[in-house]
Amino acid sequence: MTIRLYYNSSYVTEWETKITKTLERDDGWYVLLEESAFYPHGGGQPCDTGTINGVPVLDVISEEDEVLHKVERLPDGTTVLCQIDWQRRFDHMQQHSGQHLLSAVCLKLFGAMTLSFHLGIDSATIDVERPELTLEHLSQLELEVNQAIYDNHRIASYTVSEEEASRLPLVKSPTVTGNVRIVEIENVEYNACGGTHVASTGGIGMIKLLRTEKIRGNTRISFKCANRALKEFNDCLGIIGKLSLKFNTGKEDIVARVEKWEQEEKQILTEMAALKEQNDSFVARELLERQESGLIAHQFENKPLKDLQSLAIKLSSLTNNPVLLVDLTDFKVVLSHSGRFERACGAFFKEHLGEYGGKGGGSGTMAQAGFGTLNEVLAFYEFAKAEFRSSIS
Numbered sequence: 505m506t507i508r509l510y511y512n513s514s515y516v517t518e519w520e521t522k523i524t525k526t527l528e529r530d531d532g533w534y535v536l537l538e539e540s541a542f543y544p545h546g547g548g549q550p551c552d553t554g555t556i557n558g559v560p561v562l563d564v565i566s567e568e569d570e571v572l573h574k575v576e577r578l579p580d581g582t583t584v585l586c587q588i589d590w591q592r593r594f595d596h597m598q599q600h601s602g603q604h605l606l607s608a609v610c611l612k613l614f615g616a617m618t619l620s621f622h623l624g625i626d627s628a629t630i631d632v633e634r635p636e637l638t639l640e641h642l643s644q645l646e647l648e649v650n651q652a653i654y655d656n657h658r659i660a661s662y663t664v665s666e667e668e669a670s671r672l673p674l675v676k677s678p679t680v681t682g683n684v685r686i687v688e689i690e691n692v693e694y695n696a697c698g699g700t701h702v703a704s705t706g707g708i709g710m711i712k713l714l715r716t717e718k719i720r721g722n723t724r725i726s727f728k729c730a731n732r733a734l735k736e737f738n739d740c741l742g743i744i745g746k747l748s749l750k751f752n753t754g755k756e757d758i759v760a761r762v763e764k765w766e767q768e769e770k771q772i773l774t775e776m777a778a779l780k781e782q783n784d785s786f787v788a789r790e791l792l793e794r795q796e797s798g799l800i801a802h803q804f805e806n807k808p809l810k811d812l813q814s815l816a817i818k819l820s821s822l823t824n825n826p827v828l829l830v831d832l833t834d835f836k837v838v839l840s841h842s843g844r845f846e847r848a849c850g851a852f853f854k855e856h857l858g859e860y861g862g863k864g865g866g867s868g869t870m871a872q873a874g875f876g877t878l879n880e881v882l883a884f885y886e887f888a889k890a891e892f893r894s895s896i897s
């Protein structure tokens with residue numbers, strides 16, 4: 505049986521102990537220790553990392569009454585010096601204690617029980633039994649949890665018998681039988697929990713609630729405590745700083761500037777659409793004047809497919825002759841007519857595209873296709889031109 509040092513104190517970071525057993529499993533070597541402060545995965549909290557006699561600990565799991573430490577390789581000797589990655593562990597302690605406090609305040613304010621807790625690398629979440637929480641609820645919750653942090657309630661952990669536990673006003677009945685470990689936040693709550701916690705709520709530093717989402721009729725709250733919250737704040741400041749520079753204004757005016765920008769963009773798009781329409785009319789007139797043998801065919805550079813299509817539609821509204829347009833930049837072809845011409849555009853494409861490596865299709869009066877190379881698109885264009893000319897003459 506491993507003596508779990510983290511049960512008595514979350515602040516043990518370095519200790520000497522003996523290796524009691526080593527195991528070789530399919531995924532690597534495991535070491536069992538007489539005493540361990542390494543926290544194994546459990547209760548929503550990820551495991552600790554660190555070293556055993558300088559050898560990195562990769563994973564820590566709990567199996568019955570033993571703690572198994574997965575190591576990079578077997579450490580030398582039987583008496584070993586163990587060290588915990590304190591930065592990682594302390595962060596976990598802050599997030600986990602923050603979670604207890606957040607859950608306790610959520611229960612007190614809204615009667616919403618916490619159903620689950622997940623401590624991720626970036627942020628942590630709790631799922632609470634309530635279909636939704638408004639922004640006002642969140643803001644009230646956040647203020648009250650932060651107040652409880654400033655109040656610096658002592659956090660104590662101890663083990664009691666099942667019978668003693670049954671007399672405590674526990675948040676939830678314990679899932680374990682026999683002795684129960686209690687984490688008590690003085691004047692706030694008693695919770696059956698095996699995790700590691702800071703010594704008093706002041707150690708959480710601060711809490712920032714980030715967002716909520718609906719999960720199976722309940723609400724998931726994402727939050728960050730301590731340095732994670734500070735980092736979030738700094739990241740946001742960095743983004744705001746960049747936006748301030750781009751818009752050459754203070755943060756208070758950024759939203760107004762973006763809204764103005766949106767309006768200007770809308771106006772530009774409207775003006776551009778009108779200019780395109782004018783340009784299409786001009787080009788259409790030119791092409792109509794220059795048409796030979798009843799076919800309008802023209803090559804463009806840099807004309808997007810939808811512009812080719814709108815020009816083709818315009819031309820087909822002015823003449824009954826077929827219209828064949830090609831873009832030599834993106835290798836696109838459009839064929840259209842008013843409906844007075846006997847050959848169906850889509851059927852013609854379907855029949856001949858394959859021979860030229862093109863892909864596309866369309867209706868009786870409008871078809872479009874794309875090609876992989878300039879040679880292919882030009883070859884198809886010339887072929888289609890010749891075909892339509894011969895069917896006109």
Ligand SMILES: [Zn+2]
Binds near residue numbers: 604696
């Ligand atoms: Zn807990």
